Amino acid sequence: MRARLNGLGLRWKIAALLASGCALVALAIGGLIHHARYEQISDQARANATAELIRVRKVYVATGSVDHEDSAAAVDSPALPSPLRKAALEKRRTTYLELDARHPAVWAARPIGEKSVLSVKLPLDEVRDELRDLDRQLIAWGTVVVALAALGGGALASRVSRDLRTAAATARKISGGDLDARINHPRPPRTKDEVAELACAVDTMATTLQQRLEAEQRFTADVAHELRTPLTGLQTAAELLPPGRPTELVRNRVAALRTLTEDLLEVARLDARIEQPDLEVHPLGKLVEGIIQRAGYKAEFTSGTDALVRTDARRLERILTNLIVNARRHGCAPIEILVSGASVTVRDHGPGFPGHLLAEGPQRFLTGAKERGQGTGLGLTIALGQAEVIGARVALSNADDGGALATVVLPEG
Missing domain, CATH: 3.30.565.10 (Histidine kinase-like ATPase, C-terminal domain)
Structure with a gap:
């Protein structure tokens, strides 16, 4: 996996980084919104169930019975969750929320007499559907935000990548011998733009290198040219020496020195790239x-x-x-x-x-x-x-x- 990431270009890395960051932010915000809405719905459902329980108790006290179709009110309902029954028998009025069940509902219960429990049950199907619809919207908008971040990051990274590729291509041209190659970045170097600073540094390096090489080429050509005149006189003088082994050695060394001088001049011309072929x-x-x-x-x-x-x-x-x-x-x-x-x-x-x-x-x-x-x-x-x-x-x-x-x-x- 790491090798695959290293093989990606800078543009894709930046786009993936921005998309990942936005995805994490969207996930965090979506989680917070979901949790806040869940708590709001839970509190409202418990309040409604408690209010319904108070109303049903008043009816029960007045009539001595409850209407089983009225908010699923019942005395000692067999479907009453055991934690809620236990709390009611302990003389506590409490609620019980089943929002994640197959049939979501909220219960409220209170004791009636010594061993009986009065309870009501309110269905929460619409509330759960509302919460699910909220989750779908959060996912949809989060996906849109991540996609836009990826596109924006890709566009931004493309510009940076293009500038870096231009710098790399120019550096390769300079390495290949084209000392006139320059990046010429449009933005000034004295800014917080790192790419502009890099381009300026490469151009400065190329200019300095060109100046030094040209100075070396001029020096080589000047030395070789200045040696020509004394070498010509030295060769003429060597030809006037009497025959013998010492004369032969002198003439050989003078010839070698003259050949070296001509080679240096030829190298200087090649370095200056002024040679024109006759093809x-x-x-x-x-x-x-x-x-x-x-x-x-x-x-x-x-x-x-x-x-x-x-x-x-x-x-x-x-x-x-x-x-x-x-x-x-x-x-x-x-x-x-x-x-x-x-x-x-x-x-x-x-x-x-x-x-x-x-x-x-x-x-x-x-x-x-x-x-x-x-x-x-x-x-x-x-x-x-x-x-x-x-x-x-x-x-x-x-x-x-x-x-x-x-x-x-x-x-x-």
Whole structure:
């Protein structure tokens, strides 16, 4: 039962809570009204019976007999309830109410002589019917009140639920990278409206996050751009060094630093979402084969079909080159490339991707695991960013028999 309640939406919970509260209030008020009316009817019936008993006694004293058809008056009636008879024989004038019996009635009795009891009986069928009719009306009106409360609670909760769903959808957009998404709640935040306060807090958080990310992107782009000029001079100077092992090491490090700078600039452009793809329809098999040949890397290429895909050839080449370089640097030979339908899979036979990389995705400047070698961690980041630009999807996984799998799924042409 508790799990079922937890599965309900906020709107239904609020509506059920209001309906339950109103039902309890209606039940309490109905019980009080019923009890008050019951006591009123009982007191009136006892008073009527007592007055009738006084009248019948006067007749009995005057005539020495009673008319049995007159208010069911009788002396020593065999139907007289035993508690009433006992009270009368104790010289007490009292009444006895049978409102819940099959034939409701009220009795009144008093002693006559030493061992006789004079009694009267008044029927209460109409009184009981009146009380039952009152109960039916209380139930009917209580049901109406509960239904109206449920409808009103549902309407109120729908508004709150809609605002919360809008906030949740906006938060998901921000989490997905849309930093311009805002709730823009119509009510001002400086009120007692908790939903408005939540919306304002989410918008403030999004604005702050956007400012910090934009500052980080500008810093990355500025650093990479400022490094370009001295790196160009450093590369020129390295080319003028005399041949030898030290010169070769310097040139390799300068080339690596220049590659890192270009990668940083590319990451900055991807983060800024200013890249525009040049989409054209290409046969995927031939396109991938040409990319492998231009890359100059040794790899086992297999093409099952030559499906047509709509993509940017230059950006696809950047994606596959990064995946192949990642497989060569962090995995083991042989490197296998398989084209199947509109997808391309790059596989190595190394230790595979670490678990946290598969769960959280690639992170910049983090290669994932020591056994996968050294690197900047930008290759997979750029590959996934370029794939998003061209409308493709990169899925990272590990093969059952070992090795890392990177599958690029492209939109069909």
